[in-house]
Amino acid sequence: MRPFIYDFKRSFVRVSTITLLVLFVLAGVGFGYLIGRGVKADIPMKYSIVGVLVGNTVEGIVIGPHGNPSPGVKVELIAINSVINQTVSLVEYSNSSGYVKFIINESFLSPEELVLHEENGKNATISLVSPFKREVGTIILLSPAIIFNYSFIYASPYTLLQQQGAGFPVCALIANYYPNGSLRVYLANTMPDYFYYGIEPLGSSQSSALTPLDHLGVGIYSLILNVGKLTPGRAYQLVFKTSSNQTFSFYFTSLTPYISEEEVSSVIFNISTFVTYFPIIFLYLAYVLIAKPKNYGALDFLFSMPITRGEIFISRYLGGILTALASTALLFIASYLTLSVIVGVTINGLVFLYLFLGVFLSLISFYGLMLLLATLFNSSSAYMAISILVYILFTFIETLVFAILEFMGYDIAKYEAYLSYNAPMNFLSYIAYKMVGASPPSPLYLNPPLEIATAILWIALPTALAYLKFTEYFKVRKLIRSGS
Incomplete structure (x- = not known):
């Protein structure tokens, strides 16, 4: 068995690691459900x-806000009465x-507009086309039927583009859009016909089977689409x-940039607990693999074996990396499967990939820092x-400290991300936001090459210093110089 595989088993197959990992896998399922709820949640007001x-x-x-008919x-x-020049309302x-x-x-x-008086005091106004036209001494019906609708910007992962106009x-x-992956659509019509409906890819040469809808007649009806x-x-x-x-x-597309931004925000928010607390495991691993054996003389026994200090360090470092990879992968797999299988939402895979790499590399960065201290x-x-x-x-x-200084008027919050071992996560989450055309929560990143360099330094520098200290590189060089 390769030494780093052995060290991976020692670091990963531990009661503390497995217990915390199980908790985070369960959290991943919970995160997936929360993310799905966040993506599909209707917006109040x-x-x-x-x-x-x-x-x-x-x-x-x-x-109303939940997509259902709203009473009260x-x-x-x-309307404006053009004869007596008076505004009238019903x-x-x-x-x-x-x-x-x-x-x-x-x-x-x-009739010129329809106003909905909302509970929060904000009103929605709908412009109507008058069905009447006045000529000398007579009233003429301008249009036998007009369809109208109005909606605020709605937080649905689907955008509906429809043909609409007076008389349509x-x-x-x-x-x-509900958590089970169904879409509620309201239909208004002025035709005394039977209707059939279906969903098919735009540009498809084959027509999908259409489902019969009850005889509608004139009026407004709702239907549920499984999308x-x-x-x-x-x-x-x-x-x-x-x-x-x-x-x-009626044409519609799924996963618009607005909802993709919601996805990114939800994913980043819900993995923050993992990013914050799981590094404790790597603090403990550095203790088990380096600090404790070093304190009790176990490393001295290894040094007497036909193996170099560098090989021991690399083996234990790679074992920690595999632990970071496995734990991060399990969390994200649990979240992704929950979203796609249980909740019914498929989130952009590249968003997950960027965030996965961000969490994984940040764990490696923290592990290297702990090895240096050990x-x-x-x-x-x-x-x-x-x-x-x-x-x-x-x-x-x-x-x-940064929050206090920012509150005191110092414009330094944008530098905080550079001064943390989470620099890889900060940068790659920024990339995830930009990838979907969304704006990050705050303009932290002005120089992407500098962000990449910072992330690399946080991973490489502590690890390199830990390697040099563990292998006693400078002491060996000094002895070589003295001997020569």
Whole structure:
């Protein structure tokens, strides 16, 4: 068995390592579920409406923050009476089914906007096209039916692009995306036909099987689409076909940049606990593999064997790297499988790859720093005291000091990421943000080559110094010079 494999087994197959790793794998499952919930969560304060304007009747469904019909919402229809030059308004409240209806009489000639009065005081305004036109002494119906809808920017991983305009007989509105991978769509129509619907890839030469929809008639209806297994980033079309062979297509794509930014933020936030606390294991591994054997003379026995100091160090260093690789991989695999299998969301694989490399390299950086401390102190107790102090310094005190200085007016927060062993994670998470076209939480990185150099230095410098100290390189060089 290769020595570094043996050291990997010694470092990885330990009760402390396995226990903490099991906890973090379970946390990975939990993180995956939380990330999925975060990606699919509806945003509060979101009200929308979908409806039709038929003749002199305005009717619609008010949709609340959770994608369901919302009762008790105040809806105001504002119009201008061009004859007497007066603004008039009608007020109705959505009923228990979220339904609201206005009857426009002849004196109420030009309905121009529909206002939803939200609970938070912010209003949504919908512009309407007047169904009437006044000529000399008469009132003429301008359009027999008008479809309208309105929605705030909605946090769904799908964006619906639809054909819409005055007189267009069908419109569709995405109202929510649920944790089981289903999409709620509201449909408004003015056609007394039977409808069939289906989802097919945009540009596909083969038509998918269409599912019959109940006889709709004129009105607003909702349907649930199972879209959780669609290929991320690919364009699809939601197709409605009538019994009279008319086809209406609504184009949508999955995983828009907005939601990708949400994904990145959710993933980074939910692995922060792992990045913060799992390095404790590597503090302990440096104690077990270097500091403790050195203190109790076990290394002296190894030095008497036909093996060099450098080979011992490299073996134990590689064992720690394999431990970091295995533990990080298990966490991310658990999170990814939870997202894709249980929750039904497929997150951009490159985002996961960048963040995986960031966590893995940051663990290696911390492990190299702990090995350096283990080689500097002959007492294992001194190593434990100093290493715990260093861990607390980088994890808690440094962040607090920078926050205080920033609060005092010193513009130095952007330098904090350079002065931490987490430099690889900081840089690669920044790359993950930029990859999806999102803005990082704060503009920390102005010089990418410097970020790369900093990450490399945090990995290489402590490890190189630890190697030189462990192998007594300078002492050997001094003896060679003295002998010559």
